[in-house]
Amino acid sequence: SSAATQTLLLHPLLLWTSDIYHLNLGISILYLKCSILFEGTNTPLDCPAGWTWYNGRCFVFVKDLKRWIMAENTCLSMDGNLASMHSMDQYNFIRELIYNETGKHTSTWVGAHDSAQEGVWMWSDGSKFVFKVWGENEPNNIRGMEHCLQINHNGIYYWRYTTSCAKKLPFICARPL
Numbered sequence: 001s002s003a004a005t006q007t008l009l010l011h012p013l014l015l016w017t018s019d020i021y022h023l024n025l026g027i028s029i030l031y032l033k034c035s036i037l038f039e040g041t042n043t044p045l046d047c048p049a050g051w052t053w054y055n056g057r058c059f060v061f062v063k064d065l066k067r068w069i070m071a072e073n074t075c076l077s078m079d080g081n082l083a084s085m086h087s088m089d090q091y092n093f094i095r096e097l098i099y100n101e102t103g104k105h106t107s108t109w110v111g112a113h114d115s116a117q118e119g120v121w122m123w124s125d126g127s128k129f130v131f132k133v134w135g136e137n138e139p140n141n142i143r144g145m146e147h148c149l150q151i152n153h154n155g156i157y158y159w160r161y162t163t164s165c166a167k168k169l170p171f172i173c174a175r176p177l
Contacts, residue, residue, distance in 0.1 A: 046177050054093050056177055059083060061101040061108070063170050068148040071109045071171035072124050080175030082111030084123035086131050091151075094172055098152060102170075105155040109171035112149035114139070121149075125174070133159045 047058035058080075066074060072082050085091045098108050111124035118141060121129045138159065139146065148165035 051175075052097055055090065057174050058177065059094065059097055059172060059174050061097055061170065061172055063101070065168035065170060066109075067168055068109050068113070068165040068171075071169070072111070075111075075124075075171070075173035075175075078173055078175065080173040081123075081125035082109055083172040083174040084111050084125050084127045084129075086127065088131075088133075091131070091133060095152065098170075098172065105152040107150050107152050107154070107169055109169045110149055110151055111174075113147055113165070115147045115165070118147075135159060 043053070047053045051058040051060045053059075060078070060080075062071070062074065064074070068082075075081050083094060085094060094110070095105060098106055112121050112129065113124065114121045116122065119139070121132075121139070123129055135156065141147075145164050149159060150167075150169055151159055
């Protein structure tokens with residue numbers, strides 16, 4: 001089975017989400033959900049063109065290969081930061097965004113680093129670093145040079161941080177609304 005989700009804003013205070021579930025044997029189920037938006041609530045329409053809304057923030061995948069610090073500077077120039085993640089749902093959303101842009105789980109910079117103090121990880125947007133999906137024996141700081149987080153290393157689901165923040169990778173920016 002598979003699912004396709006569509007979000008529509010048909011009225012300034014109503015947000016409709018439709019999920020179409022395609023089941024085996026040619027059966028499809030349409031599930032409609034209406035959310036009431038209160039004054040001050042943000043919607044997908046609040047994101048700039050080319051950005052994708054998720055849970056109150058806008059995200060964009062940037063294919064340009066850059067070092068971690070240059071990727072962060074690029075995100076700052078777009079009023080954001082390299083993306084932080086705070087839940088498994090958010091992590092899966094970011095992985096799906098990368099996959100939709102590249103057709104694979106491409107190694108990508110996100111905003112975590114421990115460059116201020118070894119082993120003390122933080123997000124470049126200043127949010128708390130409480131959600132973690134470290135791979136086995138990670139983080140390990142091989143050769144004392146692993147200070148920036150890349151996700152999808154070799155397409156693998158868990159987090160691995162790279163041997164150098166100078167490695168050039170595409171990246172995900174996020175900006176609050």
